[in-house]
Each structure stands twice: as structure tokens, then as C-alpha cells.
Amino acid sequence: xxxxxxxxxxxxxxxxxxxxxxxxxxxxxxxxxxxxxxxxxxxxxxxxxxxxxxxxxxxxxxxxxxxxxxxxxxxxxxxxxxxxxxxxxxxxxxxxxxxxxxxxxxxxxxxxxxxxxxxxxxxxxxxxxxxxxxxxxxxxxxxxxxxxxxxxxxxxxxxxxxxxxxxxxxxxxxxxxxxxxxxxxxxxxxxxxxxxxxxxxxxxxxxxxxxxxxxxxxxxxxxxxxxxxxxxxxxxxxxxxxxxxxxxxxxxxxxxxxxxxxxxxxxxxxxxxxxxxxxxxxxxxxxxxxxxxxxxxxxxxxxxxxxxxxxxxxxxxxxxxxxxxxxxxxxxxxxxxxxxxxxxxxxxxxxxxxxxxxxxxxxxxxxxxxxxxxxxxxxxxxxxxxxxxxxxxxxxxxxxxxxxxxxxxxxxxxxxxxxxxxxxxxxxxxxxxxxxxxxxxxxxxxxxxxxxxxxxxxxxxxxxxxxxxxxxxxxxxxxxxxxxxxxxxxxxxxxxxxxxxxxxxxxxxxxxxxxxxxxxxxxxxxxxxxxxxxxxxxxxxxxxxxxxxxxxxxxxxxxxxxxx
Ligand code: AMP
Ligand code: ZN
Numbered sequence: 179x180x181x182x183x184x185x186x187x188x189x190x191x192x193x194x195x196x197x198x199x200x201x202x203x204x205x206x207x208x209x210x211x212x213x214x215x216x217x218x219x220x221x222x223x224x225x226x227x228x229x230x231x232x233x234x235x236x237x238x239x240x241x242x243x244x245x246x247x248x249x250x251x252x253x254x255x256x257x258x259x260x261x262x263x264x265x266x267x268x269x270x271x272x273x274x275x276x277x278x279x280x281x282x283x284x285x286x287x288x289x290x291x292x293x294x295x296x297x298x299x300x301x302x303x304x305x306x307x308x309x310x311x312x313x314x315x316x317x318x319x320x321x322x323x324x325x326x327x328x329x330x331x332x333x334x335x336x337x338x339x340x341x342x343x344x345x346x347x348x349x350x351x352x353x354x355x356x357x358x359x360x361x362x363x364x365x366x367x368x369x370x371x372x373x374x375x376x377x378x379x380x381x382x383x384x385x386x387x388x389x390x391x392x393x394x395x396x397x398x399x400x401x402x403x404x405x406x407x408x409x410x411x412x413x414x415x416x417x418x419x420x421x422x423x424x425x426x427x428x429x430x431x432x433x434x435x436x437x438x439x440x441x442x443x444x445x446x447x448x449x450x451x452x453x454x455x456x457x458x459x460x461x462x463x464x465x466x467x468x469x470x471x472x473x474x475x476x477x478x479x480x481x482x483x484x485x486x487x488x489x490x491x492x493x494x495x496x497x498x499x500x501x502x503x504x505x506x507x508x509x510x511x512x513x514x515x516x517x518x519x520x521x522x523x524x525x526x527x528x529x530x531x532x533x534x535x536x537x538x539x540x541x542x543x544x545x546x547x548x549x550x551x552x553x554x555x556x557x558x559x560x561x562x563x564x565x566x567x568x569x570x571x572x573x574x575x576x577x578x579x580x581x582x583x584x585x586x587x588x589x590x591x592x593x594x595x596x597x598x599x600x601x602x603x604x605x606x607x608x609x610x611x612x613x614x615x616x617x618x619x620x621x622x623x624x625x626x627x628x629x630x631x632x633x634x635x636x637x638x639x640x641x642x643x644x645x646x647x648x649x650x651x652x653x654x655x656x657x658x659x660x661x662x663x664x665x666x667x668x669x670x671x672x673x674x675x676x677x678x679x680x681x682x683x684x685x686x687x688x689x690x691x692x693x694x695x696x697x698x699x700x701x702x703x704x705x706x707x708x709x710x711x712x713x714x715x716x717x718x719x720x721x722x723x724x725x726x727x728x729x730x731x732x733x734x735x736x737x738x739x740x741x742x
Contacts, residue, residue, distance in 0.1 A: 268636045269324060271317075271500075272577060274508060274531040275422060279638045282530065284499040288327045291493065292318060293485040293528070295503040295511070296378070298335040299359040300344040304551035305567070305582065306544030308370055309537040310504040312568060313576035313639070315372045317502065317532065319679045320635050329492070332375035333484045334360055336382050337464050338477040339439045345462040352382065352462045366554035370564045371681050379484040381475065382464075387487040388475040389468045391522055392451050396470065400521045407454035409470050410435050413446060416517045420446065422531060423509035439477035443509040450476040451518065478514035482527075486519055501528035505535055506543075534576045544582065552582070566591035569682045572641035593649065598684035598742040600652045601673055602729050603659050606720070607666035618664025620655060624672035627651040631676055641680070648676060686740035693741075697728055701737050704730075 269282045284290045294314045297303045303311075314332075321328050335341070336356040345355035360380075367374065381388075392409055395401035400415045413419045414432050425446055436447040455465035455472045464474050475483070489495050496519075503512065512531065519527035536543045539550040557567060570590035574580040604620075627647055634643035655669055677683055689697065700719050707715040720730055723739070731738045 268632075269320070270636060270638055271530055271532060272638045273529075274533050280530075284326065285495065285497060285529065286493075288325060289493070290321055290326045290328045290499045291331070291489050291495070292321075292328055292500045292502070293331045293333075293481070293488075293498050294375070294501075295481055295507055296332040296334050296375075297359075297363050298338060298340055299356040299363060300338075300340040301359060301546060302362055302553040302555060303366060304544055304546065304553050305557070306537040306551065307504075308366070308554050308567075309571055309580065310502075310534045311367070311372055312370065312571050313534040314502050314532075316572070316576070316639055316641060316679070317500070318373055319681070320639060323675070323679050329377075329489075330373070330375040331377045331379065331485060331488045333481060334363070334378055334380045335477065335480065336360065336380050337474060338381075338480075342458055342462055342464050342474075345464075346458050350462070352464045355462070362555065366558070369558045370554060370567060377488050379488060381480040381484070384480070384484050384487065385466045385475065388452075388479055388483040389466070391479060391483045391486070391518065392468070392470065392475075394522045395451060395518060398521060400517075401451055403470060404435060406437070407471055408437060408450050408473065409452040410448040411451050411514070411517060411521075412448050413517065416521050418520060419517050420513065422516055423513045425509075425513070441510060446510070449478060449510060449514050451479045452476065478511055479518060481511070482515045482518040482522075485515075486523065496523040496525045496527075498528040500530045500532060502532040502534070505533045508533055535579045537571075538579050538581045541581065562587065563591060563594055563685050565594040565682045565684055568680065569593050569645070572645050572680055572682070575642055576639060594682055594684050596652055597648070597682060600655060601670070601683060602724065602727075602742055603656070604666045604670040604673065605729060605731065606724055607659060608670050617668075618666075619658040619661075620663050621665030621668035623651055623654050623658060624665065624669040628672050628675070635679070644676075644680070648680070684742050686742065689741050697723065697739055697741075700728075701730070701739055705737065 270279045271282045272279045292314075294311070297307055297311075311332075318328050318330050337352060341352060341356055345352045348355050364374075392401065395411065396403075396409065401409055401411050404410050414430060419425070419430075420427050423443060425443070429444070430446055434445075434447040435450070436445075437450045437453060441447065441449075452468065452470060452473045452475060453459075455474060459465040459474050465472050466474060485498060485501070486496060489498060501512065501515075508531075516527050538544060542548055542550060544551050554567075558564075566587055567590070570582075570587055571580065573590065627650070630647035630650075631644050634640040634647060637643070651669070651673070659666070688694075700723055704716045704719040707713070707719065723730060727741050728739050729742050731740075
């Protein structure tokens, strides 16, 4: 058979990227291109992406794509004649189940199902809670930038011990008490630029699914009704109990029970799935009728029922790709979620368990209980740029504790400013419609930066290293700009792709009304100058605006401006 009539080989299958990395043929940060039957690896530099023809019609046999063909979704780069088939496969994530960093591979690529335990809406979420939500935002954005189709579920815990206690103390119903905190959470989420989840199931609106789950567990014999009328999960009847939190099963006291939502790891017990209604529950409207008695769900049951319901009804599966939360949720919350879900379905509940470390204040976990907390809205009211909070968090790896200080926040604010100034310079240099790739030193720096940025995030979301690469680009890029180098358009595009993940550019400031009127007048004058082909005048106006921190962007629908 001659070389020409041989069938065009499908070079790689779904996990080929990871295999190439494991074999040492491709290192994180490398780019590859298909060349007939061969894979050509570039240590750095331009990439020509040509997929084997067969792949276009065979998305399930997904190839390992060159890094450069996986742009952030907000800034799609079109490679002529190339269709994207599947995400990159080089991302590795730390899995609490195995305590190892493992190549990430979802069950049904490019879809990734992600469940993150949401806020308990008994009060305002504090910055510690948002450290966890932000690490989950980074995870979600990076998966999306890598080409995955993420379905993100974040529940709202609006019934548990704390919400009932708080509603009772306030003399209101559960709904009345939690509603303002739900709204506040969404406001804080938007302030901190978290991408909204695709589904935000509320516990109180998911009780039917919870009752079904309890029935399944009773029917299968792993749950029992206690003499207090509540339903408990018998942990000694589920052989895998303790796997996530690495419990010493010899410590388990058979038949010992705990009704409260939170309890210590050194005292594992049968936990409540359904708690018999008490006077407080009925008083605040936190009791539901069920075949096994009037009561309310336990906190752990809520997350199992909501997540299984969402992925079951939407995708017909019973296994999540990723389940995430703060480290304090490993025990008992996530351990109990695994027990309930797997005992009911007979399937693994989640393939990857990711846990973020605490935000501390002088070494102590930020917590309402310790009174050392700062609400996200406090920062917003103080005029703190959300980008500074994000950058501050990115500068420590999500699996390392972070101590919050005003000084560190202020330093992050300076970093954000530098980034904004650098972007404004690039935009100024790139000029009209200057988003082309261009050539020159800045384009080289951009290619180096993107390789380093991806290598860092592929390595268990090493955001501090990604930030180091980013500020290296700012430093070297500013020098190149001083020297009049070309390639600003390519650098701008690379920066914007990175910002789709980190999102740390300064929040545009709203100018005073007088200033806004002046800017509008200048923009209109520039438009007139451009129409009459007086480009010198148009450039003069743009420079005058830039000197006052006003950035212009010419779009097909007109010129947009913002104050940076
Ligand atoms: P909660 O509203 O208490 O249910 O917590 C919501 C999320 O915030 C959970 O994933 C917790 O693990 C997380 N969390 C609570 N306190 C902190 C903290 N100080 N630092 C980081 N994450 C936290
Ligand atoms: Zn949960």
C-alpha cells in the first residue's frame, strides 16, 4: 500500500493529550500540529493547526488540540478550515479522593458537570465564603477557556439548622428571612464578577427530590427510622464510608446518632437524613409532610438530592464530573453526600473532588462564628475594586491558606491598576481595528506568555504562577512599547484571553456628569475629524482622552469609551 492510498490515520483519541504528556512527548506549554500522520511538537512559537479530516466527523474520537486553537470563548480565534472537536486534555487537578493531581477527563467530553456547594443564606456571605466561590469561578472559567462545555450547579441552602435558628430569632418565616440574603448573594456575586451558575436549585424548592431519595435509602436498608422519629443513615452499612475524609473506621460507634448538621470528624455517627419536625420548624414554615413523618431534610441530604436531580433530569447521568467546596466540607458534608448518593444509585457520585483552603484572619479561619469576618458588600461600600479582590486571591494557590490583610489588598489594587494601564497602552498602539495578530517583539512576548499561562493553570490551577507570567508580560511589554516594538494587537488579544479567565482588569469608573459630557463631546469631535479624513486631529483627540484615563474602542456599532 502506498503512502497516498493509506487511510488518513486518526492520530489521537480522547485522552491522547494526557498520554502524550505522560510519555514525555509533549510538555505542558508545548503546542502541536498535525502533519499527515505525524504530530509535530513546538516547544514554543507559532502554531499552524490542521486537524486530520476524519476528526471533523468524529467528535467522539477527539484529538488533542493545539493550545492556540483553544481560545477563551469570549474571544474566539478562527483558524480557517479548522473545526474545534474537543477540549485540550492537559489539565490536571488535585482530587481529594486520591490526594493526587490527576489528568482531568470528564465522563462525556466536552460536557463537564460541576456542582459547587452554595451559600447558606442565613446571613450575608463573607469574604471567606467568596474565596471558595472564587476558586470555583477560576475552575469554571478555565475549563470553559479550554473548550469544555461546563454545566455549573450551585445550590442555595435555605433550610438547615442555622437558617431555622436565625428565622426563629428574627420572628419571621424561613422564606422571609432568607430572601434578602439570597438577593444579597447575587449582588455580591455580580460585584465579584463570578459567572452565574446555570442552575441555582434552592433546598426549599427541591423537597420532593429529597423525599424520594430518603425513600430509596429506606428501601435499600441503609437508612432507618430512629426512636426519635427522624430518619438516619447507618454508616456501618455503607462499606465506602470514610473514604474521602480518610476516617479510621475502627472509631465508628455502631448505632450512635447525630441529628445536627455539623459534627466533628473524630466522632463519626449515623447522621440524620430527615429530621422529625419540632415546634421551631413548624413555626418558621420549615416542615414538610413525608411518608416517613412530618419533618425537614438534613443539610447533607439536600446537596445529594439537588445534584442528582439536576444531572439526572438534564443529562440522564448519576455521576458528577466535579464536586467542589471549601476544605471544611470534606467532613461530614461531602463524606455524607457520597454515602447517600452512592448507596442510592450504586454509581460513583463524583469523579473529582476539589477543595479550597481557608481565607484566614491572623491565622484563624474567617467565620461569622469567630466574629472576624468581612462581608463582600463591606468592600463594595468601601469602593474596593472587585478586580483587586480577585487578584489577591489568585496570588495564592487555592490549596494554600491565605491570610487577609488590608496591605495585601492594597498591593493587589496597585497590580490591577498596572494591568489597566498596560492594556490601555496596547489598545492605543494597536490602533484602529488593531486586533490582528501582527508581528514584532510584543507578539513574541504574547506567545511566550500564553504558553506559560496555560502551563501554570493546567497544573492544578496554579494561579500564582499564571499571575507571575502575566506581570512578566506587563513588565517586558512596557519595555517593548517604550522601544516602539510591533505586535501590540497580538499582545492585546493574548491579554484579553487571559482576562476571560482571571478577570482582573480595573472596573470601569463612572465619571462625574460634567466629565461624561466632555468625553462625549470629544468622541463626537473625533468622529467628525475621522469622517473628514483629518486623522491627525482624530489622533490628537484620542491622545487627549487617554491622558485623562479615557480609553476608546472603535466597534462596528460606534466608538465606546470607559474611564480606567
Ligand atoms: P456556608 O455559607 O457556611 O455554607 O459556606 C459556603 C462555602 O464557603 C463553603 O464551601 C465553605 O467551605 C466555604 N467557607 C466558609 N468559610 C470559609 C473561609 N474562611 N475560607 C474559605 N472558604 C470558606
Ligand atoms: Zn453541599
